Amino acid sequence: MASTLADEPTAAATAPAPPAPAALPRRTRLFALPEVRWAALALLAFLIAFPLDLMGAPAWAWGPLYAVCYAAGGWEPGWAGLTALRERTLDVDLLMVVAAIGAAAIGQYLDGGLLIVIFAVSGALEALATRRTEDSVRGLLDLAPSTAVRLTADGEETVAATALAVGDTVLVRPGERLPADGTVHDGASEVDQASITGEPLPAEKRTGDTVFAGTLNGTGALRVRVDKDASESVIARIVTMVEEASGTKAPTQLFIEKIEQRYSVGVVVATLALFAVPLAFGADLTATLLRAMTFMIVASPCAVVLATMPPLLSAIANAGRHGVLVKSAVAMERLGSVTRVAMDKTGTLTEGTPRVAAVQALPGFGEDEALAAAAAAELPSEHPLARAVVTAARERGLRLTDAADFSSVPGRGVRAEVGGRTVRVGSPTALLDSSDGADDARKAVAAYEDEGRTAVVVLIDDAPAAVLALADRLRAGAPGAVARLRALAGAEPALLTGDNARTAARTADESGMTDVRAGLLPEDKVAAVHAWQREGERVLVVGDGVNDAPALAAADSGVAMGRAGSDLALETADAVVVRDEIGAVPTVVALSRRARKLVTQNLVIASVCIGGLVVWDLAGHLPLPLGVLGHEGSTVLVGLNGLRLLRAAAWRRAAV
Template structure:
């Protein structure tokens, strides 16, 4: 079942909205169509096998209105990219298209993440632009099996190309360089193998050996010259020009030898070895790239391919795609759960460690939620399916990690800019260097060596891979520990945090408060007061209210029917019980309704000093008593706050509790700043105040009540045990309710940014040093001239070194 939101133009009244709903809901396959007149949007659910979005738009347009799609996000696999210049070209051509709002290429994953308005451009138009630029727009999405098969095929192809090239390159190198090595060692060459006496034979042999290498490396020439003609040169262009120049010059040299000039220089071995070494480098790069995405492959590989369901009382094994919401699934001990659901029969311990990072199995009984891909440890259970396909927790995690891996960190901007101009600048530098040496009196052989060396030593790949590979490994590692980082910006900025604001209930505390004290005044029994309070709170969903209801249930008190229930956010509740108006809530609720509570001030103060939260109960504006509730502090809260202080990070706590209760908890934990009696809607303002003082602020909350504050903070961290992953307002989702994961996120951010900086240093440093050396700067000071073959090896190793450094992040431990 697909869900879409369409923007409707032309609606002026409720009748218009009804007409749009009627026109769209009539279509076969449409299950739900709701129009919001205020926002002028249609929310529609439909079966894609029966109807598509175009059919829906056409039906609405026939009714006299215009239906426009919202901005959509797509991921397209790109074929044919070899370096950062390629990625930059794909970004440039797609971002220019009308309707495209953002275009991001990740060279490491070879994918384009693009956002566009379907009313202005469609996916085919984007793919055509990519094809026109000289690259392949492959299937959208991230089918792990197809993606894996394609990459394995590419790696195998590169390895075969290298093997064939090496078979001919080794004898080519021996024939070309062997005689030189003999002479360098002061040894006399037998006349039978002297290249001066048999120059024609040597030349022809070298040509015969280099031809298969040229053939195996034909892709470099095909892609390189194609992108050069399209004025978007890439790494292949540098290789094609460099090795092509060496080959053509050698053909001219061979012609000279046959014309009688046996001293003519041949560069066949340079052309062959350059292509062979760079093919080896591309193979090593492809293998390393595969290792960077292992975390997401592990996650996707967790889902079973089949499920055992009960159909008409009969157990039946079906493909995972055939499972639908409402089906009853049977899971036996040791098996993985195929999809999400709610237990209806049996009890067991479930290992959710691969999803949440929580090592201890969780006990599940009827009514409890279970997550697909987790492992059933010991009991047999039956559960009702609630989510399948893209809606499951695992799919949401995979999507979140993929989005993060496809995003860019701000630190990558400089590398992106440089990559865009890198190849054309290198070609110009190669020409300038060669001409400068030629004008200074050097011969054609010398200048050709300079020209080829500059082209083949320059490496745009290292620049392009420096950031995305580290982000891929870093976000993947975070997912392993149950820390889901949504994008590169969050990953980069987390280590800059100076102040962390924690929500109290459910974040610092367990979120399972219990009644600790009941104080009655005004001629009412303790049980009667609790019965009234529990009756009022039964309709409420507040954690403190749940504690009162549980206490009443434990005492087996019969609750009373409540009328005119009214919840006042941040204050409490008003309701009618037995014909009398009851007020239950905090001090503000009492003050707002002019209820005198002076006679119990001292008692309240004592409770507050113990960290307990008092809830006032008044009937007909007369105070009748107090029920105190306390929430136990999580075991790791102490440890996490201590660790944050060691990292010189200020810790604040924000809560709706009264100042004394909040201060008591803060004192126990050593919290630096207490923001008490704060209404939910004011939490974002408190975060903003801290930011205005010049601090980088993180907010840690449950992702629901704290959504505005999470969005306001520089970094929002949502607490949740993996049951509500799609917390739009947070930058980071902490799948366990463990504050030590905050430390993990900060440490991972530090390590990843350090790794990115190292990668960028080596990538820039390599090119800054390598290109001048290739241009002959050492030769000016009586140093050696760089051999093009050594330049080719260095080029290949530069990318591999960056990837290898990024892979060191896999060793990150909490």
């Protein structure tokens, strides 16, 4: 049955005001994290020391600044590396600190400072992203109220929501959030459960219907029998799934960690051997130390680090200028590897707010006449469908007459006196049952509902005047975005939604999608993502709501629509489309693929240069200035190559 137009009933006017919702925890501020503060200090000291060093200023001017850079940015990874050594693990961060100290020992302070700054900034960004995700997950639990009104044989009592047991009955007044998952025992209302199912409209709830903790009750009072403990509620399971998915490591990440470990061990062993073996055969100490330090510098992965970061950071900066915030270099790299795309409906492919899509006037009435009367009757209401009707009338420039004797009944609709006539707007089932001569109206209702639209009937003096079709409008550019994602991924994009099958089918048809899965809860979306991953697919999920957050976290890559997206979805996703332009999603995927190609180019350049310098140092005699020149030259080369993606033309090419 279609959702109905309803507002606060007269009886609700005397109900006690609902308590204010629990305050969400404050988001972690940028400089609240010690990692960020230390990285900022290291970067500032380096940026001041660098030009002084290049201009030939005396050592007392830039030396202390380099010392501050080394200490601020290097103590934490150094300590972490020493801790890892106790567990018989050699961390690549420790290798970078040792390489930086080695460079400083032979006068190459710039090399060491650059290594320190790169790793300090990277660690700070990772710590900030992790902390903000944790903040958002904790905030999700505050959607459920901390207290509940439990009904007992003696009346009512206020208890902690966590104290509710299966079988208890709770009273949920208008405007309050539900404290537990359960079944409606008595009452009727409309419940906004977008945070769980993603449905754009409040769902009508009557005796026997299922309700979820954290969803918002509408205009009627409900008595709900508790079916699940607080720890087993849908919203608690969402939190658990996000935490579990966020804590796992992708296979690529695990592979890189193994490579880092082996590389670190190899460089350390080679450096020690290059220092100890010649000494054992009577070589000069100073010359041997200089050669070993030269090897440490040319073998350090400075160019390898820059081979990866500049293309990805340039792509991030370019995407940011065009309204897409990608949270990390790892996220940008993964976006380009997706082979399967799953998209939410409400708020992602569609705008997320209902609009009047069509007006079918019935015999004896005109479209504008019926719409103006309906809008006047709905003007006092705050229901989403009522606002859509009023907006449609105002867009047509219709004059709205003041309404009198307004009333509303949950599940039926509104009634008001408009211009001396009685106007009723609401559910076809409720209004047409008692109306004579309604065959034309019933046919129009059936046609609209078959199209997946919400049908609303307008009666004027008990005569059917019009049938309004309301629907969530498709975003501009959605069909084109779907087609481009299909081409990029090489597979049909899937529509995963908690909405009903008919509405989902209509949205899929309008956007050009054929794989449609409707009526899904958050865990169903996660199950679909995991099924694709077991088949070897790399999955991109695009969504905007709390109900999408587990799938965004479980996917290889997640993109959230930012303007109306939930806090949890925005924090969980790898990228956020700030301007809500759906066409930006395939563009950023294409830009990521271009960045991945440049990373490959840079890795080849860096590997050849480092390999050549290492062989030269081992097989012959590599002068330290030439080693530094070759090392820094390769670093600059790969850095400049990566910066090509900063140009505006790179985004334009990705958008084609």
